[in-house]
Amino acid sequence: MNSLVAIAYVPDTETKIKIGADGKSIDEADVKWIVSPYDEYALEEALKTKEAKGAGTVTVVCVGPERAKTGLRECLARGADEAMWVDSGDSRYLDALATAKAIAAVAKEGSYDFLWFGQKGVGYDESLVGPMVAELVGLPHVGNVVHLAIGDGKITADREIEGAHEIVESSLPVALTAQKGLNEPRYASLKGIMGAKKKPIGERKLAAMGIPEAEPSGAKIRWRKLELPPGRKACHLIPADDPAAAAKELVRLLREEAKVL
Amino acid sequence: MKFLVFIEQREGRIRKASLEALSLARRLSGGPVAAVLPGKGVSALASDLGPYGAGVVYVADRDELAVYGNKGYVGALDAAAKKENPDAVLIAATAMGKDVAPRFAARHDVSVLADLMELRLEGDRLVGSRPVYSGKARAEVDCGAATLQVATTRPNVFPAEAQAGAAVRIDTLDLGEIAPRAKVVKIQASESKELDVAEADTIVSGGRGIKGPEGWPVVRDLQEALGAALGASRAVVDAGWIDHQHQVGQTGKVVSPTLYVACGISGAIQHLAGMGTSKVIVAINKDPEAPIFKVATYGIVGDLFQIIPEVAKAVRAAKAE
């Protein structure tokens, strides 16, 4: 069973985000880049499927600038068989639809039973690309998968929603987005790392793929400005002489200021 | 400017987040807007949308739509859009909404302004603000060259406002055959097993400050009030006060919930390594020097046995509103 896994190469979650000179993107100095964690669950599941079936290939694809190749190599080191780099040229924000169209084009060139994505990429945090690709390629999709069972020509997926799980059955081929808890991503063995250095990475240019959204003039999402949120200020200490009042104040702040309640 | 709002319902109850999106659409457009309501037996609910801003409700009431299915629900939205011909489509960014919006948008060759925390109009263009890089920055976004503007709104951010409303016109959608390849066969509520710390959006954690396993009921009270998962520091797991599956930290689980409440946890580096990227951190500890206060958003220095029951009470009161 063949899988195509789309990965995003994003800033490590520990990185301190600084706004770049153009006010619309991040300052990339000092940024450590990683494969988005949700994509790791996707890759791991694809690798496990290949191992369980004893056959099939796992292809990873990434749309991004030059550094994306490092992320692809990490995936090859873990056991992916092939890698495709769609060179987006520069680092600026790329419309999810453009990314999806590029991946859809790659997907149509192969014959894949599974199209895997992370449920979101921890850079832009949009949760768009996976379902968009499914729509463009004409496949069913299941999002937020925390468990997958593969049957004969179909799958049963456990999809996480608020306060419950939906058990979804789908025919193959299918697109899936991976949620935390799906599996434990493996660590690459040194053999894998060494082997990955020799595996080729296919290359193509996004600009040459005829995708209008890839150009700033055709983009259907634009970043006008990037700002830091009102600072991670010093801890807001709530006076606790009256526990009941302190509690009410805390809840009020969580509701109205932090907007998490 | 014409808005169409997707209304989510499950088991006959309309999601509050959809009412928030509906109210927002009314505010932005200056008057009643269109809504689409897919489901089974939902026709009766359509009029409930009036006070929140619906002028016309496109209803898709079919047996096949009893439980959520992407093909059917996106099909309903699509059919409504064909009839209404909106300029903008708003969807609440719930699990369902995040499933529906991208497929609908791709079908119409447009993209989505996703998970917005702010939204305004500049002329007839939507301009929103959304969190990026795990909430460490905010991007101001618009729809660029798109003709149809699609946006999803983060739940619990925009107010749902009920006003004395005019009557709602119901328009029944004819969807034809619905033959999905992906079908929900069962819905399993999470009540049965303990919510997994690794997957939860809200976590309440107990540390050495709870003094012993007898301290858990106090922490669990708040956990229940918040509908959260229960976490623990390494110290209490090592002491045998709770099972290892709850351990948060370097050698336990690494979590990144929206809300992390640390009760009686000092915040040693091993623990921070496991929850430091939480969006909002609340610390309750009697030691003002505890390192957790350096990373917490909100903190209360005091006796957790007195404070936490009050917080649980206040949370329940707020949720009841």
Added chain:
Amino acid sequence: MLRLPTERVLFGLPGTVLFGLVVLLAVVAFVFSASRRIRVLLAGAPDPRFDRIGIRVRKTLEYAFAQRRMFRDFYAGVFHIFIFSGFVVLTVRTLALVAEGLFPGFTLLTGTPGNLYTLAKDVFEVLVLVGVGMAVYRRAFARPARLDLTVDAWIVLFLIALLIAADLLADGARVAMRPELASPWSPAVDAIGRGLAGLTPATLQGIYEGGWWIHLLDILFFANYLPYSKHFHILTAVPNIFFMKLDPAGRLSTPDLEKSERFGASRVEDLTWKSMLDGYACTECGRCREVCPTVLTGKPLDPRLFIAAVRDAVYEATPGILAGGSGRGNGDAGGGRRDLIGGWISEETIWACTTCGFCTSACPVFIVPAVDKIVEMRRHLVLEKAEFPKEMQAAFRGMETNGNPWGMAAASRADWAKDLPVVTMVEAEGKNIEVLFWVGCAGSYEDRAKKVSRALVELLSAAGVSFAILGTEETCNGDSARRMGNEYLFQVLAQQNVETLNGYAVKKIVTNCPHCFNVIRNEYPHFGGNYEVLHGTELVSRLIAEGRLKMGNAITQTISFHDPCYLGRYNGVYDAPRRVLESIPGLKLLELPRSRERGLCCGAGGGRMWMEEKLGSRINQARMREIADAGTDAVGVSCPFCMVMIGNAKEEIGAGTQPFDVLELARRAMA
């Protein structure tokens, strides 16, 4: 007429011929056994140990012949040297008797040398019996915990006692038959002769011949028993000592990963020949387990059993290795052999080691029971199979992405120094910097260790030392990665750090973390990094001695000191922290019962800081109990890992003794 034992016909053959055949058979059998053992060594992985011959000879004389380490347990040292020297001296007698057996009438030594030798023989034969008696007493009655009472040991003691007794009786009988052969040079034999005087000549002749044959057959049998017994050490101890590791204990091997086809050790053939020899040389004395933290807390790792498992695995693999021809890496080593990892040695055992080095420092024959072999096995598990305790992955990722095992943002590595008078090497460009302060991951990110970093800064500033830090150019030294088996990650980090340090032409480094200290001092030279490395306490004690720092404020407390394994045992730095403590007025230093070379590990080494401790009881708590039992107000530590472990243990068991870093106290005492 005194007939010599082989001057008669036995079983239809002339005695000399029969004897000759027996000797020949024994020698052939011995050569066969010994050569098998040696050929297996040749199949092991290479390990160059033919360097620095002069030092090796000296150490052999010191430890194999003078047996210095044996005298740490004085009673054992005494009886062992009796038995050992007896064997050496009696070798001449054995050769003489064999010659006599083949050529009756032959005497090896005559005249004064003969007499002197006769006296020596007598004295040493008695000493051997005394030694055996002492050993029997220890095994039968005293029974120290480290000893395993095996049949093998009793057999050997019996054989030794038998051969000596047989020889004395034979000689005594001979003298009884021919009183003129009695000599003042052999008082013991003489005494026995007198005791046997009343027996008939036939009986005496029987005793003489019987004793003679038993003595020699015992020796020939014993020699052939050795390669299958723990007493193989008689033959292997001296070479094992000769080929000892001369490199610092804290320097592990550096494989060339680019050129290797296999990583780490998963089969017997992957072990180095020296590791195999270690197995051959083990006498099962158990000294290595006496202060082993895993043995004390009920973990599956016991160094004495571990090295025995290595030896047994080698023995099991011997037929296969000898049949399969040359070298390592040839095809599948299977063929019904028990796996080395998972079979002979469980994975739990492999992960349990804290690499404290006690077992290595305790072994009288310089076996490295665990550390190097365990790291080799960990390398296999991590680099080849990527199979290891889950929680280690977070530490690896942290070091890979952000340069510290906690995964804290690399960009905030220097935040601890924000409001301190500290410059980075970049900022100090052009200025003359005396010493580079290598802060380390703990010193940069961990709360308690940051306070110690701060203390050192204030001490150095007060003393007028010009220093700088690397700031965000510093990355993890890699100690945890290497000890956990992730050699690739270690080499990447090491190369990066050496490049950075050499880029600034750094000559002198001071650090508060013994793990950074050990790695930079002992392991970075392999990567081209050669620096003078000091621990913070070494530099501060020097500054105090030079008068550049005054310890004026008193701290009136009793204090003990917990020796960090990587500072003390690994690098011999025991005194510097004590000197600092002793220079603080009011502080009274009390030595813990297990301190210095016998210090008990805190449990965090070997990468265990980053792993869960699920088996047995807690090592840090065991150490804390010892510390608390000593009853001092405080305990001094000089390592961020020890501080975390001891500090946590204090909370966990509610102990009264408070841990302090030595430099924090120095800072407080600073006038």
